[in-house]
Amino acid sequence: MKAYRASLLYFSGPQAAAEQIVFEKDGLLVVGPDDTGRQRVQAVGDYARLAALYPGLPVEHLPGRIIAPGFVDMHIHYPQLDVIGSPADGLLPWLENYTFPHEARFCDPGYSAQVAEFFIAELLRNGVTTALTFASSHPASVNALFEQAQKSSLRLLAGKVLMDQNAPDGVRDETQQSLLDTEALIQRWHGVDRLGYAITPRFVPSCSAAQLRGAGELAARYPDVWIQSHVAENADEIAWVRQLYPKARSYLSVYQDFGLLRPRAVYAHCIHLDDADRALLRDTGTAAAVSPTSNLFLASGFFDYASADRSGFMYGLASDVGGGTSFSPFHTMLAAYYVGRQGQGKQGLSLKPQQLWWQHTAGAARALGLHGVVGNLQPGCEADFVVLNPQATPLLARKTAQAGSLEELLFALIVLGDDRLIEKTVISQAQIA
Structure with a gap:
């Protein structure tokens, strides 16, 4: 002692x-x-x-x-380490021009290991001791990240990205193999030391119905793993989902239809939601990862704190590197303050520093299902x-x-x-x- x-x-x-x-x-x-x-x-x-x-x-x-x-970071992309600070007109061009080409490099285990070592060190240097993290679509990227986190004793939740459509060669995976790889990674890493697995469909447009259905089946088979994805970040993305699922009530409801909303499920952004979506998050125990530096950088919109608190669903703060612009929790908390001031109507919302700090520590831990464990x-x-x-x-x-x-x-x-x-x-x- x-x-x-x-x-x-x-x-x-x-x-x-x-x-x-x-x-x-x-x-x-x-x-x-x-x-x-x-x-x-x-x-x-x-x-x-x-x-x-x-x-x-x-x-x-x-x-x-x-x-x-x-600090607890609820949403971050380790393969986007070197994408941070790349100029783009918005989310979809940014993915096409920077993110996907860079993520293709993570088929190489040696490259994955080198980036993972720097990424984990950068988290710790900035005081982040728990993180929910996207890897790339390559199993090698997941293994490299977990191996480095295990060496550092970081509490890390991570998963292989699922993306079998609307994605370029080099990052697009194959439906059945992607699900087999995910289950193998769950069995290898989930619950080992301070590590946890997160089933990780990138977002609805990148995943076929068969892949989303398979992800939901894995979630039912392994109820204590995490789920992570993106929802309602950008107007163009939402329109794309509406074209793919014209009968769906909302973007968020697509995930519900495939069994992907539940406790330990975390969806990044959650900007363009209505009250029915917010009630769905609350009633299923699903949490939102608020990513203010990313949302400001890509001009995606403002998270609605007032409606979130009124609805009662769980949320916490996230850096969202590399769309996000900093690993620093202080930069993220300050950006969240800006979002509150600018994005909550004419009066604005002045978030207290105590609330901001809670969102990046104990509140984020609670949203991850880790209340009393970390944060x-x-x-x-x-x-x-x-x-x-x-x-x-x-x-x-x-x-x-x-x-x-x-x-x-x-x-x-x-x-x-x-x-x-x-x-x-x-x-x-x-x-x-």
Whole structure:
């Protein structure tokens, strides 16, 4: 067992309410192995109260630092690492001109391994300790990613992309083989160490009815795996789905018809939804991955926070690299704030920093079905956390020194923070500089 003394930031309950955020100015975080050897939080709270309960326990003192839960990224594409920052007129041209040609390279296991190593390192450098990730359509890309995540002890959920139509040579797969490959990958990787498999149809236009039906059958056969895809991101994409499924009530309902909405199913974007779609997400336990930097970059639209909260479905934040423009959770939270201000009607919506932080930690974990496992520092949670240095840059140091409340402090970190704010990322006692 080991203890860390610093300021502590965590959540006391499962909801997004600002009052459930806890900030211990002088706190103690005690971590130690459970009966399986996995490092978990044993105790958290005020230093003066807890220190007496653990006499002789080694304590690493981190004055002036803040320990917070590791960030949870609900949607990211590892084969798009080198696509980030590529100019395009919108989603579909961006896929055609940049994404698909680059993803074709992931048939090479050596290339996949090289990108996977950099990708995992970049997540950890930015304080992301759990991620739901797309691989490419090549099984080799999945194996390389899981192998690297296992070495790093990252909690990773990932899957082979399914795309047997409307896709170029090099990334298009074959229907039956794609389903056989998916099942083999589930059996090899799901539940190994901190790894989980996600059945991954890219999006409706890229998957035949037979492939979507097969994905739904796999989901029924393996009820504890995840499902991930895209929905209602772009107007042209929605029109395309309407042509393919003219009798469907909505884009989202196509996934429902194939058995792909349920707890542990996560759909990126969810921008252009109606209330019936939102009710369907809520009633099936399906979650949305909100990707603000990607949506702003590709001019896809604004996630409707007010309607989401009114409907009551689960959601959390995601970087969506490479359509998204940064691995940094601080950039993602700031973009979500912009989306709230600009995309919620004339009045706008001013998302509190406590809510933004929750969406990228405990709230995202809950949406993934991992409440009480990651995304928080409550006893029993896996010991994933970041050490933040509020003095990482001169401007940040000046601003945070003037913060008169927790809200002002967190907002300053979100607005001015980036990878330099992450002094350490700790996963299962493995410290990543």
